[in-house]
Amino acid sequence: MTEDALARAFELQRGRLVAVAYRMLGSRADAEDAVQEAWLRLARQDSAAIDNLAGWLTTVVGRVCIDTLRSRRAKPEASYDDRLPELIVTEVDGEGPEDDALLAESVGLALLVVLDTLRPAERLAFVLHDMFGVPFEEIGQIIGRSTDASKMLASRARRKVQDSHRPSDEPRQQRAVVDAFLAASQAGDFEGLLTVLDPDVVWRDHSTRGVVVRLGATEVATRAQRGAHSTVTGRPVLVNGEPGVVAWAANGTPVSVMACTVVDGRIVEIVSMRDPERLAAMDIPGRPA
Structure with missing residues (x-):
């Protein structure tokens, strides 16, 4: 040959x-x-x-x-x-061949x-x-x-x-749960957050200072509730093919990517990335106009 x-x-x-x-x-x-x-x-x-x-x-x-x-x-x-x-972020309604290829390579x-x-x-x-x-x-x-x-x-x-790895809900159900989580966070609705969080939810937050792990619905809801006082804008996306959220600063800079795992109508795990260098290296769609 x-x-x-x-x-x-x-x-x-x-x-x-x-x-x-x-x-x-x-x-x-x-x-x-x-x-x-x-x-x-x-x-x-x-x-x-x-x-x-x-x-x-x-x-x-x-x-x-x-x-x-x-x-x-x-x-x-x-x-x-x-x-x-690796976090692969795509548009929620992305139907182009490039999005399909990324999702085919990604794993939840x-x-x-x-x-x-x-x-x-x-x-x-x-x-x-x-x-x-x-x-x-x-x-x-x-x-x-x-x-x-x-x-x-x-x-x-x-x-x-x-x-x-328990089977997750259908994509539309997953999306609805994550959208409810995002809305409750932006509204500062503590009770609303508790309704979409599993009692034993785990949140792993990666930043330049290392990894912070939050355990339980109360602790996670308390942290998420701070979104009501933030100036960032949350946008729904897919992260490794599953519902997630990207937060953008007012100047159009991404400040975090969050991936959520939904089982039986509640979020059981959250993984977020807030390291500016890693975010800058990612191809993140949906930048605010």
Whole structure:
């Protein structure tokens, strides 16, 4: 295979490989790096010796992702408490192909958080089999385990995901709950906030000073109630495909992105980002006129 033909064959696989790596790593940038590493290794490989290019590339990307996850686990500062999965923000009514592509690559934030609690081999087995239909025999070759061991890893991961990640409501119901939360916050309606917050709601707020975790509906409502005295404007958006809110300052600068997870008609988890540098690097639609 010529170099040009190999490059074209690789490009046909790139989208799928990025999707796999993103679900493994929770970061588009890290996923792109993993796929680029696969290309570099492919360029050094005798392509004539590769019988199944798609399988070979999946194996390489999987192993690169496992190495990355193990490196994160070796560093205490790389835990989820300090590392936020990538937030992909799109318009609520975005129907263009670009929005569709972003949402196809994104994963609900709540699921990414659950995936981040899995061991690297568990996460890879679950992602490859349950999300991409890769046979357990191939997964075993990637992680250096038997087919049966790979099945056990995926099964264990599946139970953890099912225990932690309850099915959310329908999109319209989710949106209505988050819109009610936004309206109650802007009105300073404490009782209204309590009606849309789960009693055990968790709010993780990321800023330049670190992560602040607020627990329980009363504490979260008290903090959200301050929105009534703020000069910022809240706009509904989708964050990783789920209802969220972007807050804009009067000068058109985004000051926060908030993602909400809704279950049984109430918000069970909120993740917000208020780091100006990270917000500036994000492609945030819906800037006020």
